[in-house]
Amino acid sequence: MIASDTDTTIDLQLLLRHPTSTDGHEVNSLIARCKPLDTNSTYCNLLQCLHFADTCMLAEDEDGTLLGFISAYRKPAEPNTLFVWQVAIDKRARGEGLGRTLLDTLLGSHACADVTHVETTITADNAPSWGLFESLARSQGTGQGVRQVLFDQQRHFNGGSSSEILYRIALG
Numbered sequence: 449m450i451a452s453d454t455d456t457t458i459d460l461q462l463l464l465r466h467p468t469s470t471d472g473h474e475v476n477s478l479i480a481r482c483k484p485l486d487t488n489s490t491y492c493n494l495l496q497c498l499h500f501a502d503t504c505m506l507a508e509d510e511d512g513t514l515l516g517f518i519s520a521y522r523k524p525a526e527p528n529t530l531f532v533w534q535v536a537i538d539k540r541a542r543g544e545g546l547g548r549t550l551l552d553t554l555l556g557s558h559a560c561a562d563v564t565h566v567e568t569t570i571t572a573d574n575a576p577s578w579g580l581f582e583s584l585a586r587s588q589g590t591g592q593g594v595r596q597v598l599f600d601q602q603r604h605f606n607g608g609s610s611s612e613i614l615y616r617i618a619l620g
Contacts (some may be wrong), residue, residue, distance in 0.1 A: 461509065461510050462507045462508065462509060462510075462515065462516075462546070463507065463508045463509075463510075464505060464506070464507050464549070464550065464553050465505070465506060465508075466501045466502060466504060466505060466506075466557070467496070467497035467501050467504050467505075467506050467517070468497060468498075468501065469494055469497050469498040470497075471497045471506060471514070472490060472491075472493040472494030472495075472496070472497040472498070473490055473493070473494070474514045475493040475496070475497060475506070475514065475517050475519075475536075476488070476489075476490040476493040477514075478514050478515075478516075478517055478536050478538060479493070479517070479534065479536045481536075481538060481539070482536040482537065482538070482539075484574075485534055485536055486534075493519075496519050496533075500519065500520070500521050502557070502558075502559035503520045503521050503522060503530060503554065503559055503560065504517070504518060504519050504520060504554075505517070505518045505550045505551075505553055505554040505557075506518075506550075507541070507546055507549070507550055513538075514538070515537065515538045515540065515541040515546065516535075516536065516537045516538065516541060516546045516547065516550050517534070517535075517536045517550075518532060518534070518535050518536075518547070518550045518551060518554055519532075519533040519534045520532045520533055520554065521533065522563070523567070526565070528562055528563055528564040528565060529563070529564070529565040529566070529567055529616075530554075530555070530560055530563045530565070530566050530567070531566075531567045531568065532551070532566060532567070532568040532581075533568075535547045535550070535551070535577065535580065542576075547576075547580045548580055548583060548584070551580065551584060552584075552588075555588065555619075563619065564618065564619055565616060565617060565618055565619060566581075566584065566589075566616075566617045566619065567614060567615065567616045567617070568581055568614075568615055569598050569599065569612035569613060569614050569615070570612070570613055570615055571609075571610040571611065571612060571613070572610065572611070572613060573610065578615075581593065581615050581617065584617060585617045588617075588619050588620060589617040589618055589619055589620055590617075590618045590619075590620050593615045593616055593617040593618075594615070594616045595613050595614070595615055595616075596613070596614050597611050597612070597613055597614070598612050598613065598614035599611060599612040
């Protein structure tokens, strides 16, 4: 695996790089194709690709088609914690370890050099996300993350969405 702040090509003939503002529309399209991810406005994805580019990472194939995107940010009150907002992998690239490659590359970047914790929220039934982050906890963390409900199905979503479980990983 390659971890670099520069555009990098890996064995899968993918280009991994931080996004630019011009990637926002394609990111929005990718997320829309990745059900059940919540879609954001194109404007939100444009801002992610501009304001949070250093803590986001994308993967393109040799034709420039966007196959993966991770949006993340450093928590303002806890700057050593990287909060991973979404991991979107196009169905053509699922099951190949692309999510983990993107996450490892992001964590290896200059912008994440002093990150000591990773957090994300996952619904109980999202097996692929649990697999990704539990794998990270085993390989780069202390073995297992800490779980607690962050946004409750009833209290926060009025029954309209499943509870979001905060998963916090202390990096080793």
